[in-house]
Amino acid sequence: MIVDHASAAEKFNANPERVTWHDATLWYAREKRDRAAAEVPEWETLRELASAIKEHTLSHLDEYLVMFERAAIANGAIVHWARNADEHNAIVHGILHSAGARRLVKSKSMLTEECHLNPYLEARGIDVVDTDLGERIVQLRREPPSHIVAPAIHLKREDIAETFVEHLGTEPGVHDPLVLVGAARVHLRERFLAAQAGLTGVNFAIAETGGIVVCTNEGNADLGVAVPPIHIASMGIEKLVPGPAELAVFLRLLARSGTGQRATVYTTHVHRPVRGQHFHIVLVDNGRTTQLGRTDFWRSLKCIRCGACMNTCPVYRRSGGHAYGSTVPGPIGSVLTPGIDLQKYAALPFASTLCGSCTAVCPVKIDLDAQLYRWRQVVTKAGHTGRMKRTLASVGGKLLAHPTLLAGAGRVARVVSRIFPQTLTNRFAGAWTKHREAPEPSPQSFRAWYAANRRGKK
Amino acid sequence: MTVALFAPCFVDQFRASAAIAALRVLERLGVDVEVPSGAACCGQPPANAGFEDEGAPALERFVRTFRRYDTIIVLSGSCALHVRMHAAAFGDDGAGVAARTTEYCTYLHDVIGLDRLSSLGAERNARAAVHIGCHALRGLGLASPSELQEPRYDRVRAVLSTVRGLTFADLDRPDECCGFGGSFSVDEPAVSARMGLDRLADYGKGGAELLVSTDVSCLLHLDGLARRLGVSLPVMHVAELLAGEVSA
Numbered sequence: 001m002i003v004d005h006a007s008a009a010e011k012f013n014a015n016p017e018r019v020t021w022h023d024a025t026l027w028y029a030r031e032k033r034d035r036a037a038a039e040v041p042e043w044e045t046l047r048e049l050a051s052a053i054k055e056h057t058l059s060h061l062d063e064y065l066v067m068f069e070r071a072a073i074a075n076g077a078i079v080h081w082a083r084n085a086d087e088h089n090a091i092v093h094g095i096l097h098s099a100g101a102r103r104l105v106k107s108k109s110m111l112t113e114e115c116h117l118n119p120y121l122e123a124r125g126i127d128v129v130d131t132d133l134g135e136r137i138v139q140l141r142r143e144p145p146s147h148i149v150a151p152a153i154h155l156k157r158e159d160i161a162e163t164f165v166e167h168l169g170t171e172p173g174v175h176d177p178l179v180l181v182g183a184a185r186v187h188l189r190e191r192f193l194a195a196q197a198g199l200t201g202v203n204f205a206i207a208e209t210g211g212i213v214v215c216t217n218e219g220n221a222d223l224g225v226a227v228p229p230i231h232i233a234s235m236g237i238e239k240l241v242p243g244p245a246e247l248a249v250f251l252r253l254l255a256r257s258g259t260g261q262r263a264t265v266y267t268t269h270v271h272r273p274v275r276g277q278h279f280h281i282v283l284v285d286n287g288r289t290t291q292l293g294r295t296d297f298w299r300s301l302k303c304i305r306c307g308a309c310m311n312t313c314p315v316y317r318r319s320g321g322h323a324y325g326s327t328v329p330g331p332i333g334s335v336l337t338p339g340i341d342l343q344k345y346a347a348l349p350f351a352s353t354l355c356g357s358c359t360a361v362c363p364v365k366i367d368l369d370a371q372l373y374r375w376r377q378v379v380t381k382a383g384h385t386g387r388m389k390r391t392l393a394s395v396g397g398k399l400l401a402h403p404t405l406l407a408g409a410g411r412v413a414r415v416v417s418r419i420f421p422q423t424l425t426n427r428f429a430g431a432w433t434k435h436r437e438a439p440e441p442s443p444q445s446f447r448a449w450y451a452a453n454r455r456g457k458k
Numbered sequence: 459m460t461v462a463l464f465a466p467c468f469v470d471q472f473r474a475s476a477a478i479a480a481l482r483v484l485e486r487l488g489v490d491v492e493v494p495s496g497a498a499c500c501g502q503p504p505a506n507a508g509f510e511d512e513g514a515p516a517l518e519r520f521v522r523t524f525r526r527y528d529t530i531i532v533l534s535g536s537c538a539l540h541v542r543m544h545a546a547a548f549g550d551d552g553a554g555v556a557a558r559t560t561e562y563c564t565y566l567h568d569v570i571g572l573d574r575l576s577s578l579g580a581e582r583n584a585r586a587a588v589h590i591g592c593h594a595l596r597g598l599g600l601a602s603p604s605e606l607q608e609p610r611y612d613r614v615r616a617v618l619s620t621v622r623g624l625t626f627a628d629l630d631r632p633d634e635c636c637g638f639g640g641s642f643s644v645d646e647p648a649v650s651a652r653m654g655l656d657r658l659a660d661y662g663k664g665g666a667e668l669l670v671s672t673d674v675s676c677l678l679h680l681d682g683l684a685r686r687l688g689v690s691l692p693v694m695h696v697a698e699l700l701a702g703e704v705s706a
């Protein structure tokens with residue numbers, strides 16, 4: 001199904017109070033980020049450094065991946081390589097199946113969302129429980145996350161209370177966050193203790209040491225790593241950093257950018273399995289090497305998934321994450337997903353005013369607005385734009401290149417009505433005047449005024 | 459030293475008063491400025507809508523028209539940014555034009571200077587909300603954007619500080635996008651309008667009696683929203699305030 005961001009966003013805006021609340025909630029995160037960043041005098045230098053480290057690592061990814069694998073194996077990890085989502089899912093299922101494990105607890109992992117791991121495993125009889133609170137909430141509601149850091153940010157506590165009444169047996173009408181969190185804690189503890197395997201995402205993988213780093217605020221990844229006899233860490237191949245020194249740069253940026261915290265509550269380093277435990281690392285490509293080969297877009301792989309571009313994006317805040325119809329929404333999603341399925345996600349590069357706030361807030365300095373601009377060119381060249389818009393652009397382009405056409409014909413409105421079909425101008429005028437008054441044309445154009453009043457000058 | 463002023467297509471047609479004011483201000487400051495009649499548009503509207511190739515002839519024409527000028531002053535932050543970013547595609551002439559193109563307020567601030575601007579004697583007893591277009595702000599660096607941790611500066615407010623009696627409305631979100639975004643305004647009317655309405659609410663909260671901007675495009679959008687709402691908020695380009703224009 002082709003994603004129609006504009007229509008989904010229009011539906012989201014049918015409830016203006018909810019938009020106000022959603023916007024304010026995310027803007028609060030942006031303001032916390034500003035305060036956290038302001039505490040670090042060398043903030044801009046850190047961003048520069050982080051960007052350079054990621055560009056270096058991505059430019060030598062083949063070497064660092066091999067270095068990482070070697071170190072991880074030496075540590076006692078079992079390393080798997082997956083070309084795509086299917087291979088990843090089959091590997092994870094294979095690990096579980098051969099160990100006879102049927103109950104899996106997962107901490108936050110956007111990669112497994114991307115690969116649609118949960119439905120794959122559920123179809124094969126595995127009980128999958130997302131243990132991040134926000135992830136668990138959307139899992140119970142059978143919804144995708146709407147934000148990569150705060151998956152249930154689109155929900156109010158009243159919505160969550162209803163979900164918990166249905167699934168966790170809480171009292172109807174109880175919205176107290178402490179009560180709700182208490183119920184979730186009891187529910188999840190049971191799942192942790194019964195789990196036969198734990199799967200975590202990976203925030204950073206250290207090539208030099210073969211270790212992985214998982215950043216959470218709830219400690220759920222730690223339980224998932226420590227309790228069950230099997231730990232599977234799934235990671236995109238772009239998660240590598242060269243060594244521990246480079247890691248430090250990112251740990252200073254990640255939480256401050258994402259949530260305005262100085263550090264996540266838990267920063268868990270895993271290097272080797274606990275005695276008797278099996279530790280698997282699955283390295284996943286799934287389109288990343290293709291993106292790495294794209295001159296205009298490879299820098300999108302620098303992303304450390306902090307979510308700051310979503311929090312700052314005025315369009316995201318007023319359209320909601322689900323309007324993007326992609327695993328990763330917001331500005332970074334709009335530059336990552338068109339490369340996966342151009343036709344399906346053709347609308348996303350246009351779901352932006354190109355205001356550039358995302359680029360300025362990004363801790364690894366991804367040129368998001370420039371990449372959105374470039375994707376727009378790719379989308380229109382591939383023909384994924386309405387015929388009417390194409391006509392408008394091509395005739396309009398000729399018109400704009402010929403000032404005499406404009407001047408000779410007088411007002412723009414008159415020229416436009418002469419050149420374009422009425423249906424087309426009506427549609428565009430309609431989109432403008434649905435919410436706004438049309439601009440009044442000036443009584444005399446500047447060009448006409450200049451010709452009359454500055455005679456003799458150029 | 460030859461100086462040219464470029465008023466983009468939508469300013470020419472919908473806000474000629476801003477271009478006339480911009481020209482008069484430059485003339486009163488003693489700048490020998492010409493308005494050559496070769497180009498109507500820089501090609502930004504189609505390019506930002508994904509039709510860079512269709513916009514290319516307009517930009518090429520812009521380059522041909524302005525290549526002989528030492529300074530090209532553009533009365534729009536986003537048009538100026540488009541020329542600076544993309545004109546180099548047209549050879550040496552294009553690269554030269556890109557390098558010599560500047561936005562109006564930038565020219566006033568950096569080349570004319572605040573002392574000479576004060577000599578214009580502009581006066582306006584009002585509290586103004588200032589809206590710097592996003593491309594002027596983050597693309598051209600007219601002011602320090604709120605995302606960056608760098609020493610604060612604001613060339614637009616500095617220029618406006620030469621207008622006697624003018625005060626600035628305190629805004630909750632001093633540099634949030636107004637939602638115009640060119641084709642975005644008609645591609646995504648719901649979000650575009652909502653963004654603009656949120657800006658208007660912020661201006662109202664700050665007690666603004668006037669909205670002043672570097673970019674006429676943002677103003678046409680915000681003015682259209684305000685008029686639909688029945689909110690009385692005169693909108694002006696910076697040049698109109700400096701020229702002493704009274705009405706909106």
